[in-house]
Amino acid sequence: ALERYASIRDKPAISTDGHTVQLTMNAGLMADLPSLENSGAEGVGLFRTELQFLVRNQMPRRGELAALYSRVLDSAKGKRVVFRTLDIGSDKVLPYMKPNDEPNPALGWRAIRVGLDKPGVMRMQLQSLLRAAKGRPLSIMFPFVAQYEEYNQACLALEKAKHRERLLGHPVPEDLQVGAMLETPSLAFAPRKFFEEVGFLSIGGNDLKQFFFAADRENERVRRRYDTLNVSFLSFLENIVERCEQTDTPLSFCGEDAGRPVEAACLAAIGLRSLSMRPASVGPVKSLLRRTDLGGLRDVIHDARDRGEQSVRSAVEAYLDI
Numbered sequence: 001a002l003e004r005y006a007s008i009r010d011k012p013a014i015s016t017d018g019h020t021v022q023l024t025m026n027a028g029l030m031a032d033l034p035s036l037e038n039s040g041a042e043g044v045g046l047f048r049t050e051l052q053f054l055v056r057n058q059m060p061r062r063g064e065l066a067a068l069y070s071r072v073l074d075s076a077k078g079k080r081v082v083f084r085t086l087d088i089g090s091d092k093v094l095p096y097m098k099p100n101d102e103p104n105p106a107l108g109w110r111a112i113r114v115g116l117d118k119p120g121v122m123r124m125q126l127q128s129l130l131r132a133a134k135g136r137p138l139s140i141m142f143p144f145v146a147q148y149e150e151y152n153q154a155c156l157a158l159e160k161a162k163h164r165e166r167l168l169g170h171p172v173p174e175d176l177q178v179g180a181m182l183e184t185p186s187l188a189f190a191p192r193k194f195f196e197e198v199g200f201l202s203i204g205g206n207d208l209k210q211f212f213f214a215a216d217r218e219n220e221r222v223r224r225r226y227d228t229l230n231v232s233f234l235s236f237l238e239n240i241v242e243r244c245e246q247t248d249t250p251l252s253f254c255g256e257d258a259g260r261p262v263e264a265a266c267l268a269a270i271g272l273r274s275l276s277m278r279p280a281s282v283g284p285v286k287s288l289l290r291r292t293d294l295g296g297l298r299d300v301i302h303d304a305r306d307r308g309e310q311s312v313r314s315a316v317e318a319y320l321d322i
């Protein structure tokens, strides 16, 4: 697949009406990094750090993690890598952490909730990231932030980690970007001040969609019932785009839908101009974007919505001739 798209690998994802879309890739293991060059991705929009914790049978040490993150930055050769702090709990249980018996793990004690309640691991991870950067630009993203306060607390933990690193004589990156994943509907309605303060937002479409429709992302039966191109969901995403535009907040989308060409084109059409996806999707998504009039597609989406359709999919497919 990578060969098939080799001719556009170094070309921008620019629509026929002149909108540029930034395409980045999702990663989680060192082995994913070579794809950064092969795929034509402009950076790593989502580095899922929990994978490193899941593939071993004891908690990694700070030195090991710092060495690993440093190698990731080396291999990225100056392209931006957005490190997402540990997103464990729910479906991702660490073999060396006592599993919680929760009736509803997806709605349970997971991700940033664990990070804030048991700050030891998060502190260790933040220090590893700072240490790994060795003064190079660094981007850190907190997962599953449901309210402003959680973001503030996470930032406070980061400030402490920076302070500790300075005391130990290690450099702290001057270019340190801090953001949050928007994957619970509540965060879309956070106070404007949150949008003004957060460094960037990335929509975790997998979780956001599951919570928007109250449909388990792991449950085929209900998952397939709700289309990502459902007009309610697209309107919701458009609201998020609008709030980010009003506050100049950089926004991207990193759920699996970003890697599906038709969905990706629709996301770009409603204003999501930065998409992060599995490496093999970069070529197909770019190829479709380069032959799409995003303004025209936006009108098609709005017309279908105004006609009262449940999903814009068939109108979009007709328009894109797919």
Ligand code: PEP
Pocket: 046, 048, 087, 183, 203, 204, 205, 206, 207, 208, 254, 255, 256
């Ligand atoms: C998401 O929820 O869309 C996301 C990117 O994170 P994960 O799939 O790891 O939950």
Ligand code: MG
Pocket: 183, 204, 206, 207
């Ligand atoms: Mg998620």
